[in-house]
Amino acid sequence: MTLPALLGDLWGAILAYVFFxxxxxxxxxxxxxxGFYLRFERKPHRRVDQPPLRExxxxxxxxxxxxxxxxxxxxTVDALMELRYPNFEVIAINDGSKDRTGELLNTLAARYPKLRVIHQVENQGKAVGLNTAALLTRAEILVGIDGDARxxxxxxxxxxxxxxxxQVAAVTGNPRVRNRSTLLGRIQVGEFSSIVGLIKRAQRSVGLIFTVAGVITAFRRSALHEVxxxxxxxxxxxxxxxxxxxxADWEVRFEPRxxxxxxxxxxxxGLWKQRLRWSMGGTQVLLDYWPQLLSLRRARLWPLCIEYALSILWAxxxxxxxxxxxxxxxxxRIDLQSAPILLLGWAGLLIGTTCLLQMMLSLILDRPYDHGLLRNYFWTIWYPIIxxxxxxxxxxxxxxxxLLRDTGKRARWTSPDRGIKPDASH
Structure with a gap:
């Protein structure tokens, strides 16, 4: 085979991979x-406001x-005080904030007996704050959320x-976007169903979760201590x-309700900064753990590694x-109609149709938990382009x-982009 023919075949393979x-x-x-819906979600029922009773x-x-x-x-704290669960406490960690966060937390602690506040002098990062709070409670179940969550x-x-x-070490919940005042916000409403929620359902169907949601996940403290x-x-x-x-052979689950x-x-x-951090974090974990993943004992995790590696290759x-x-x-000056960004032709039709079906299915699955969700279907069609x-x-x-980052450097956070205008309906 000649070099031009070989290069042609390689280019054809790249095109096929990118499109299909x-x-x-x-x-x-x-x-x-x-499969997740049929196995886990139909029962006991899908009414969020009617959880199963416990002794x-x-x-x-x-x-x-x-x-x-x-x-x-x-x-956030006011919403926590409205939880219907009868036996809980709240520990807020002020991680060296430079605004009035600490002052507001002290005022809230005087108002709510269930609230305890920890003040860290310097910004140490979210992980340090969680670790500090985990050591200061006698609760065996810990739920981590963000400072803007409800x-x-x-x-x-x-x-x-x-x-x-x-055997369960962690259960991640179902984040729902509440600021929907812009195109980016409305697209993300569909993304958290069609991408985040649907992928977690699919992964849970095979007993694996690539990542819990940092904004809402419950942990077994003894499992955290072990690792x-x-x-x-x-x-x-x-x-x-x-x-x-x-x-460590613990089980991680997804609970859509x-x-x-x-x-x-x-x-x-703001979106670029967030997604770059997500991408860097996922790549960092994959590179850090791959030597351990070569063991046959970790074979059950190989599908997650392969999927993520293939996704990076696709990107x-x-x-x-x-x-x-x-x-x-x-x-x-090639004619615009030949540019693949427009995804014309039968390949583009296949991709577009599949995308629309995926988004419709995911919105239907999440519809009982987010009323009026299908109204955002039009906006989700812009997801692939952006x-x-x-x-x-x-x-x-x-x-x-x-690859160039100092592996021992502590991950500290900066002031997040929290959107433009929250939707008051939630």
Whole structure:
């Protein structure tokens, strides 16, 4: 075979992978999501406000790490005090905030006896705050949330029932986006169903979760103690703790009825910073743990590794293809109809149809928990155009940054982008 023919075949393989890998994974996620619904979600029922009754309600500690959250922390704590679970406490960690977060927490602690406040002099990062709070409670079940989160009043009921089974170490809940005032916000409403929620359903169907949601997850403290709690040097402590627990043979689950209403970035700058951190964190964990994953004992985790590695490869190839085609367009003035960004032809029709089916299925699955969700279906069709580009770009940027990063450097957070205008309906 001649070199030009070989290069032609290679280019054809790249094109096929870029176009059809998303279709394949979409089908896998849809099948897994349906399987999860049939196996776990139909029963006991899907009414969030009617959790199963219990004879015993163990103490739960809700841990709330905060950094510069003066705009949201009061609302978060007020919502926690409306939880219907009869036996809980709240521990808020002021992680060296430079605004009025600490002052507001002290005022709230005087108002609510269930609230305890820890003040850290310097910004130590979310993992350190969680570790500190975990050592200062006698509760065996710990629920970690963010400083802008609003837990559903029945969320703890749905989380705690999983810990009746001794092999369960963590249960992640169902984050729902509540700021929907811009196109980016409305697209993310669909994303948290069609991507986040559906993937977690599919992964749970095979007994694995790539990452719990840092904004709402319940943990068994004895399991955390066994694996050394949260790692301060990891950029995404939620991804890392998920892998640490599963590598120690603990089980991690997804509970779609444990709702948590959150704020998400609604500016391109804020979205880029968030997704770059997510991408860097996932890549960091994969690179850190891959030597241990070579053991046959860890074989059950191989599907997660393979899926993530293939996703990084897809992102890099997508970015390469986009740069190549844009260069063609600018330098050689190729007709716009030949540019793959428009996804014309039968391949584009297949991708678009599969995408729409995935999003419709996911919105239907989450509809009982988020009323009026189907109204956002129109906005979700813009997801591939915006988020595929961001995903490809952040994956390409993340890899060299992680490879060059000081492995012992502590992961401290900065003031987050919490969106533009929260939806008052939640």
């Amino acid at each position: 890998y998303p279709v394949l994974m979409s089908l896998v996620w849809m099948i897994g999501g349906i 015993h309600y163990p103490l739960i500690a809700v841990l709330v790490p905060c950094y510069n959250e003066e705009a949201n922390v009061e609302e 837990l559903d009043p029945h969320s703890l009921h749905w989380l705690v029932r999983h810990f009746d089974e001794p 050394g709690y949260w790692s301060p040097e990891k950029l995404t402590e939620d991804v890392d703790i998920s892998w640490k627990l599963q590598m 444990a709702l948590c209403w959150i704020l998400m970035p609604e500016t391109l700058r 890099c190839l997508f970015a390469l293809l986009a740069v190549y085609r844009v260069t063609d367009l600018v330098l050689y 988020y595929w580009v961001i995903t490809a770009a952040t994956s390409v940027v993340a890899l060299p940054r992680i």
